[in-house]
Amino acid sequence: MRSNSFRSAATTVALYVILSLLSLLFVFPLYWLVVSSFKPLSAIFRIPFEWWPVDWTFKHYKDGWRFMGSVTFARVYLNTAYVTIVAVVATVFTSTLVAFGFARLRFFGKNVLFVALLATMMLPTQVTLVPTFLIFDYLNLIDTYAALYIGAFFGGGAFYIFLIRQFIMGLPFDLDESARLDGASTFRIYWSIILPLCSPVLITIVILSFTWTYNDFFTPLIFLSSIEKFTVPVAINTFLDEAGTGKVGVAIAMTTLSVVPLLAVFFAAQRRFMQGIATTGLKG
Amino acid sequence: MGKTWKRHLEGYLFIGPWFIGFLVFMLIPAGWSLYLAFTDFSFLKPPVWTGTENVRKMLDSDVFWKSLRITSVYALLSVPLHLGTALLAAMALNVKIKGIGFYRTVFYMPAFVSSSIGVAIMWKMIFSDSGVVNAVLTGIGLDRVKFFNSPDNALYTLVGINAWVLGTAMLIFLAGLQQIPRELYESAKVDGAGAVRRFRSITLPLLTPVILFNLILGIINAMQVFTNGFVITRGGPAQSTYFYVLYLYEEAFKFFRMGYASLLAWVLFLIVLLLTLLTLRSSSAWVFYETEMKGGKR
Numbered sequence: 001m002r003s004n005s006f007r008s009a010a011t012t013v014a015l016y017v018i019l020s021l022l023s024l025l026f027v028f029p030l031y032w033l034v035v036s037s038f039k040p041l042s043a044i045f046r047i048p049f050e051w052w053p054v055d056w057t058f059k060h061y062k063d064g065w066r067f068m069g070s071v072t073f074a075r076v077y078l079n080t081a082y083v084t085i086v087a088v089v090a091t092v093f094t095s096t097l098v099a100f101g102f103a104r105l106r107f108f109g110k111n112v113l114f115v116a117l118l119a120t121m122m123l124p125t126q127v128t129l130v131p132t133f134l135i136f137d138y139l140n141l142i143d144t145y146a147a148l149y150i151g152a153f154f155g156g157g158a159f160y161i162f163l164i165r166q167f168i169m170g171l172p173f174d175l176d177e178s179a180r181l182d183g184a185s186t187f188r189i190y191w192s193i194i195l196p197l198c199s200p201v202l203i204t205i206v207i208l209s210f211t212w213t214y215n216d217f218f219t220p221l222i223f224l225s226s227i228e229k230f231t232v233p234v235a236i237n238t239f240l241d242e243a244g245t246g247k248v249g250v251a252i253a254m255t256t257l258s259v260v261p262l263l264a265v266f267f268a269a270q271r272r273f274m275q276g277i278a279t280t281g282l283k284g
Numbered sequence: 285m286g287k288t289w290k291r292h293l294e295g296y297l298f299i300g301p302w303f304i305g306f307l308v309f310m311l312i313p314a315g316w317s318l319y320l321a322f323t324d325f326s327f328l329k330p331p332v333w334t335g336t337e338n339v340r341k342m343l344d345s346d347v348f349w350k351s352l353r354i355t356s357v358y359a360l361l362s363v364p365l366h367l368g369t370a371l372l373a374a375m376a377l378n379v380k381i382k383g384i385g386f387y388r389t390v391f392y393m394p395a396f397v398s399s400s401i402g403v404a405i406m407w408k409m410i411f412s413d414s415g416v417v418n419a420v421l422t423g424i425g426l427d428r429v430k431f432f433n434s435p436d437n438a439l440y441t442l443v444g445i446n447a448w449v450l451g452t453a454m455l456i457f458l459a460g461l462q463q464i465p466r467e468l469y470e471s472a473k474v475d476g477a478g479a480v481r482r483f484r485s486i487t488l489p490l491l492t493p494v495i496l497f498n499l500i501l502g503i504i505n506a507m508q509v510f511t512n513g514f515v516i517t518r519g520g521p522a523q524s525t526y527f528y529v530l531y532l533y534e535e536a537f538k539f540f541r542m543g544y545a546s547l548l549a550w551v552l553f554l555i556v557l558l559l560t561l562l563t564l565r566s567s568s569a570w571v572f573y574e575t576e577m578k579g580g581k582r
Binding site: 012015016018019022023025026027029030032033036044045046047048049094097098100101102105106107108110113116117120122123124126127128129130131132133134135151153154155161186190211212214215217218222233236237239240248251252255256258259262263266267270271274277 | 291292293294295296297298299301302303304305306308309310312313314316317320327373376377379381385387388389390391392393394396397399400401402403405406407408409410412414415416418419420422423448452455456508510511515529532536537542545546548549550552553556557560
């Protein structure tokens with residue numbers, strides 16, 4: 001008995017050691033990024049590695065923030081905030097409308113359309129890329145912010161609609177029925193009864209669409225050309241174009257800064273969000 | 285009569301936003317690009333129908349085969365590595381000890397930030413010729429490795445760093461592990477089954493539906509790999525990381541061969557579709573559904 005409990009205590013300690021070592025592996029790259037951003041250029045690649053900056057410098061942040069010509073990173077972050085906020089709000093509104101329609105309303109051809117919705121998840125974005133470029137050109141959307149968030153006004157993405165639809169299917173139908181007997185309109189049922197109950201899945205949707213828009217590199221890479229409209233990912237990418245080592249510190253500093261909002265959102269909502277991800281695989 | 289009509293209309297109004305988007309940004313572009321795939325089209329002049337000319341050009345192109353091979357090698361290596369490490373991590377985290385939530389969060393975090401191109405830049409620096417990994421290697425007396433600067437290594441380095449973002453697959457595995465009844469393990473233990481035996485006879489079979497899900501997602505993602513090849517290596521050195529989508533992107537927006545690029549996109553779609561169907565087809569041979577357990581027969 002005694003040796004048994006001793007053995008399990010030993011396994012527990014071993015487990016903690018292994019998990020902690022692995023955690024280091026997951027955290028170290030980001031740690032490297034943060035400390036390097038405060039080191040002078042000559043110290044960033046110094047051997048052996050400086051675990052803590054010997055000489056602190058904020059030069060990379062100051063230089064990087066200035067960015068290019070009259071465009072500073074303040075402008076870049078404003079652009080990104082504008083695009084991201086519009087995209088998230090529009091996604092939440094339109095994706096829930098559509099999901100409600102598929103989950104609760106009866107209309108001709110619903111099942112066929114729902115299968116079409118699921119099928120679009122399989123289609124790689126590359127297939128529609130060239131014609132989308134032509135359509136955006138025709139609609140004068142090239143080099144506008146709207147090119148980055150227009151999709152959010154059309155349901156925001158099949159995956160979001162699917163997630164919310166599954167969630168609404170799980171809510172009791174009696175809610176709708178009794179409201180309808182009280183004379184509530186369909187929109188009223190959506191807005192005042194179903195939508196408030198969707199808050200758990202909406203948190204997942206907000207986080208997913210936030211990270212998607214905030215990180216989206218491909219769309220602005222193709223549709224934006226003026227620097228004063230750049231969002232964070234394409235702005236950081238320009239540091240790599242001017243490959244000279246002189247830009248390394250600046251690239252590291254601005255990269256560090258760009259990861260901060262992501263980490264903030266992650267740690268604020270990680271519990272609920274991780275639950276949401278885990279269940280997608282089991283229902284699918 | 286009027287009421288049913290109104291009901292249908294209401295349904296269409298609700299799904300309207302998606303349906304318009306589906307038509308304008310999915311169905312029409314998809315059909316259009318299928319047409320463009322058989323044309324010579326450079327964006328400046330209207331498309332000219334060339335029949336199977338693009339197909340012939342593609343099949344004759346060394347770069348096409350090369351990028352397809354590079355992408356396949358990437359998928360073939362990175363998908364198993366990714367799923368294997370994710371499963372190991374999920375098993376390590378599937379214990380009831382104090383503070384396990386903290387470890388789960390830390391293990392998952394890279395997946396959350398990984399879609400940022402900032403992370404790609406981070407890897408570029410960490411694995412650069414004078415980066416911190418080489419600092420450690422020389423520190424313990426080994427030679428430096430040109431992780432990204434050598435055509436022999438760059439692709440494998442990209443495969444390796446992809447394992448860092450195991451979080452999403454890991455969480456899905458973890459949820460699957462937690463659904464396996466504890467009693468199964470306990471009775472197996474009583475019957476004298478060792479840890480390896482328990483893993484092979486209980487964990488692995490009961491996890492196969494989740495493995496299938498992660499496998500399909502993994503294949504789709506790997507075949508469409510772009511960002512790391514674009515940001516870190518720019519397809520190089522010596523085109524050793526010239527992934528398929530990178531090739532497609534350059535054909536379309538660097539050389540403005542948009543008809544040819546549309547063909548490449550459709551070929552990619554067909555390849556991914558074929559791989560997905562083959563995986564699903566094969567699943568009846570290796571995926572074990574719990575309902576079968578009750579039936580007793582297989």
